[in-house]
Amino acid sequence: MTVKQISIFIENKSGTMLTVLETLKSAGIQIIASAVSDTVDYGIYRIICSDPDKALEILRTRGISVTIADVFAVELEDVPGRAADAVQTIAMAGININYLYSFLFKGKGILIFRTNDTEKTIQTINDAGLRLLTPESFLLKEE
């Protein structure tokens, strides 16, 4: 089981991230976590949000270069060393992690990462007894 991440192609210049954020804000979409790294010409702005399908649609409508990527969201106890254990499990299976970022969500540590081998990754995580989050995990609570 994977979750949907919004990936946005942005130019390395001021104001480009703001456009994305304001678009999501206007649609009432909550950002759970996001990551972007410093690159030369352009970057990929990766976002876990409350409604990725709606986010994709509205960003596309605005003419923004965007795609959805299936990534893994592993839930970990909020204690030291759990991330190392989880990544060791993946590494021992010979799986290469393309990128990874983490955050705290509802008292749990969440590791978001992507690999080239979805099936093997799922099996490895299940075999290790780790918990994978589902897309529903990040839905906004109904008011």
Place this chain on the structure above:
Amino acid sequence: MEDSSKYLHPDKETLSRPELEALQLERLKQTVKHCMNSPFYKKKFDEMGLSPDDIKSLDDVRKLPFTTKQDLRDTYPFGLASVPLRKCIRLHSSSGTTGNPTVILHTQKDIDEWANAVARCLWMVGLRPDDVFQNSSGYGMFTGGLGFQYGAERLGALTVPAAAGNSLRQIKFMKDFGTTALHAVPSYVTRLYEVMKQEGVDPRTDTKLKVLAIGAEPHSEAQRQRIEEMLGVKAYNSFGMSEMCGPGVGFECEYQNGLHFWEDYYIVEIVDPQTLEPVPDGEIGELVLTTLNREAMPLLRYRTRDLTRVLGRTCPCGRNHVRLDRMRGRSDDMIVLRGVNIFPIQIEMILMKFKELGNNYLITLTTDDDNDNMTVEVELAGLFTDDYPSLKALEKNITRALKDEILLTPHVKLVPQGSLPVSEGKAVRVVDKRKVYQ
């Protein structure tokens, strides 16, 4: 010719204007008659109800039809020949892979006359049989190679056909062979100078260089002066185009006050590119050339698309052949970069093959550390991937495909869709920041 003579062809170079124009009229009449051997011109004349006998004065050149690059493409490869192919001994073809290339045919006489013209140019800037002439221009189809080769041989210089590239070897040749004259595109001269500096070679003391011929790509007066300061020698501007043989069409004399266009070889007209009417001397217009002593493939009123203006018809050097300004731009969208002619449509056709890309792109030309470079910004159609390696691979594939087409390696930059400026109506595709047309 005696080394002490200022002119290689004094009987042609120092003609008075009336004498020169009488010669032009005589040659124009012959040329027009000869053109009737070409099916292309025969048909054109018939359509226009024009006869070679209608050419009675030099002004009658305006009665003649224009010839365009498209005509050369449409008649590819031999449709514009005015002699049987068995009389031709060489052809030069443009590198363009978009649409038909162009072909220029030469008889033995054409090759001889071409060599004479180039020899005249080189003699004018001081070359003599004692000189060692190194040609660092591309050979093969590029006319700057064989054109200068034959011209320098005709003059009697010792020639070093070094061809383009391999700067270390170029510098070794210059030192070992005592090169006194060098021909190269301006951007390559600055490249050579950089390598000389790295290698600790001082061109003023470690070489015998005394003259440079630069051409085949637009360059400003400031660039020329920088090149002259770098190497400590005079650099003379050369104008040529494959349609007019190649180099040897126009060249600067010692006064560097414009390029003398050889009017015993060509009729020079400057016209308004829109109305095609002549513009007054001093005003910028499109250069139109009619060949006067070409045998295999005479061209009438060929639209060069280069923009320039008449500076004068006299000169302290004693030559009355018209002086034209350095090229000030183009009346079409052709880019000349490092001696290579590129049309934006060539780039567009490559980009459109990549389904990951949108329709908008922008070509920017810059001069960085004396090197002319091209950046191609391309808009993504959307986002097809979530990872950097795929984007890098796409950039690399686009770069390679472009290089195969335009023979230069551009810097390819992916940009988000909608981020490039779209002007009203026609999109701006090329931004030239090189300031070469000054």
